[in-house]
Amino acid sequence: MECSLIEIAQHAGGEILGDGNRQVSGIASIQSAGGTDLVFVEDERRLGEALASRAAAVVAGTFCRGKSLGKPVLVSREPRLVFARAAELLLSPDSSHAAIHQTAIIDPSAWLGDGVGIGAHVVIQPGAKIGDLTTIGAGSFVGEGVVIGRQCKLAANVSIYQGVAIGNNVVVHAGATLGSDGFGYVRDPQTGRYYKFPQVGRLKIEDEVEIGANSTVDRGALDWTRIGRGTKIDNLVHVAHNVQIGEDVVIAAQTGLSGSAVIEDGVIIGGQVGIADHVRVGSGAILGAQSGIPTKKVIRGKGVVFWGTPARPIRQLLRELALLARLAKRQANH
Numbered sequence: 281m282e283c284s285l286i287e288i289a290q291h292a293g294g295e296i297l298g299d300g301n302r303q304v305s306g307i308a309s310i311q312s313a314g315g316t317d318l319v320f321v322e323d324e325r326r327l328g329e330a331l332a333s334r335a336a337a338v339v340a341g342t343f344c345r346g347k348s349l350g351k352p353v354l355v356s357r358e359p360r361l362v363f364a365r366a367a368e369l370l371l372s373p374d375s376s377h378a379a380i381h382q383t384a385i386i387d388p389s390a391w392l393g394d395g396v397g398i399g400a401h402v403v404i405q406p407g408a409k410i411g412d413l414t415t416i417g418a419g420s421f422v423g424e425g426v427v428i429g430r431q432c433k434l435a436a437n438v439s440i441y442q443g444v445a446i447g448n449n450v451v452v453h454a455g456a457t458l459g460s461d462g463f464g465y466v467r468d469p470q471t472g473r474y475y476k477f478p479q480v481g482r483l484k485i486e487d488e489v490e491i492g493a494n495s496t497v498d499r500g501a502l503d504w505t506r507i508g509r510g511t512k513i514d515n516l517v518h519v520a521h522n523v524q525i526g527e528d529v530v531i532a533a534q535t536g537l538s539g540s541a542v543i544e545d546g547v548i549i550g551g552q553v554g555i556a557d558h559v560r561v562g563s564g565a566i567l568g569a570q571s572g573i574p575t576k577k578v579i580r581g582k583g584v585v586f587w588g589t590p591a592r593p594i595r596q597l598l599r600e601l602a603l604l605a606r607l608a609k610r611q612a613n614h
Contacts, residue, residue: 281305282304283304283369284300284302284303284304285301285302285304285337285354286301288354288366288369291366291368291369292354292362292363292366292368293356293361293362293365294339294355294356294359294362295356296353296354297345297352297353297354297355298337298351298352298353300352302336303316304316304317304318304336304366305317305370307319307366307367307370308335310326310329310330310335313334313335314334315335317334317335318336318337318338318339318363318370319333320338320340320359321340321341321359322341324341327340327343327344331349331350335351336351337353337354338351338352339353339354339362339363340353340355340356340359341355341356341357341359342355342357354366372431378395378396378397378413378415379397379398380392380396380397380398381398381399381400381401381402383400384399384402384403384404385403385404386398387404387405387406387408389406390404390405390406390407390408390409390422391408392410393410393412393413393414393430394412395412395413396410396411396412396414396416397414397415397416398415398416399415399416399418399419400418401418401419402416402417402418402419402421402422403421403422404422405421405422405423405424405425405426405442406424406425407424407425408422408423408425408426408428409426409427409428410428411428411429411430411432412430412431413430414428414429414430414431414432414433414434415433415434416438417434417435417436417437417454418436418437420434420435420436420437420438420440421439422440423441423442423443423444423459424442424443425442425443426440426441426442426444426445426446426459427444427446428440428446429447429449429450430448430449432446432448432449432450432451433450433452434452435452435453435455435456436454436455437454437455438452438453438454438455438456439457439458441457441458441460441483441499443459443499444459444484444485444499445482445483445484445485446458446485447485447487447509448487448488449487450485450488450490450491451489451490451491452490453490453492453493453495454493455493455494456493456495456496456497457495457496457497458485458496459483459497459498459499460496460497460498460499461476461498461499462479462498462499462505462520462539463520463521463539464476464501464521464539465477478502479499479501479521480501480502481499481500481501481503481504481521481522482499482500482503482504482505483498483499483500483504483505483506483507484504484507485497485506486506486507486508486509486510486511486527487509487510488509488510489507489508489509489510489512490511490513491513491517492513492514492515492516492517493515494515495513495514495515495516495517495519496518496519497519498519498520498523499521500522501521501522501539503522504522505519505520505521505523506525508525508527508528508529508545509527509528510527511525511527511528511530511531512530512531514531514532514533514535514551515533516533516534517531517532517533517536518535518536519537520537520538520539520540520541520557521539521540522539523540523543524542524543525537525543526543526544526545526563527545527546528545528546529543529545529546529547532550532551532552533551533552534551534552535550535552535553535554535555536553536554537555538555538556538557538559539557540557541555541556541558541559541560541561542560542561543561544560544561544562545563545564546563546564546582547561547563547564547565547567548565548566548567549561550566550567550571551569551570552569553567553569553570553571553572554571555573556574556575556577557575559574559575559576559577560577560578561573561579562579562582563582564581564582564583565579565580565581565582565583565586566583566584566585566586567579567586567587568585568586568587568588571586571588571589571591572588572589572591573590573591574590577591579591581593
């Protein structure tokens with residue numbers, strides 16, 4: 281998509297220094313930029329390199345004010361953020377290229393909005409609804425009654441079970457599975473056999489969520505599993521049944537959330553974190569990589585880093601480790 285720097289500034293913010301009519305059609309690194317690309321620099325030491333590149337324009341911090349620039353610059357206190365928002369505009373889907381592949385199997389009762397793109401061998405079952413400008417990659421499966429909003433992007437081989445509801449501007453990467461049954465069984469103490477607890481709830485994914493490759497999100501057992509607006513989930517993450525995740529949560533790879541856990545708004549979860557059932561993590565808490573949260577534990581502390589197993593505030597953990605090291609040294613000396 282080609283835009284003027286004025287249009288980019290209106291969408292992404294920032295102040296234009298130089299020719300606001302300069303046309304930009306892509307984004308790139310400083311090293312690989314072409315003549316119509318936008319680049320960004322947040323380190324003043326690299327400003328000269330960015331200005332000398334082939335790029336059409338530069339996003340930079342306020343340190344460029346008062347300097348001889350030589351090409352248009354979009355100035356912001358947060359150049360990385362402005363660049364990300366500019367990319368959002370420049371890389372937005374173009375409905376003129378949308379097509380439905382001839383091998384796709386689409387039930388006649390399914391509804392497709394304007395500019396929907398459907399890849400090869402996609403299956404869309406009865407009653408599904410796909411919003412305008414959404415694209416679905418090759419080999420994906422959309423179950424009965426699934427609702428997908430506007431401008432979503434589903435990569436190849438995504439599987440969406442029956443009745444899942446997905447909001448607008450959601451990105452789902454290859455191999456993800458949404459709405460599968462939760463891992464819930466009841467053991468008969470007489471026979472030792474396990475019987476499946478009903479998994480008849482639903483899954484709701486709100487606007488602007490991103491779900492990484494090969495991640496899995498289970499439906500609720502009897503009620504809903506919910507992923508809140510703006511949450512970003514990395515590759516290889518598992519979200520179990522009845523989990524409630526708030527808004528603007530970030531979850532890194534190989535994390536597992538057990539059934540009925542509650543993750544409040546703005547939480548940051550590092551890689552390989554294990555969260556047991558019925559845990560509550562309060563708003564704004566930060567869970568360090570490989571932390572473990574035991575059953576029914578409540579974690580509270582906005583901006584506080586929790587680490588270890590069981591997870592506790594990192595300052596407390598470091599004091600404990602230091603004490604253990606002193607005790608071990610004292611024992612060795614005896």
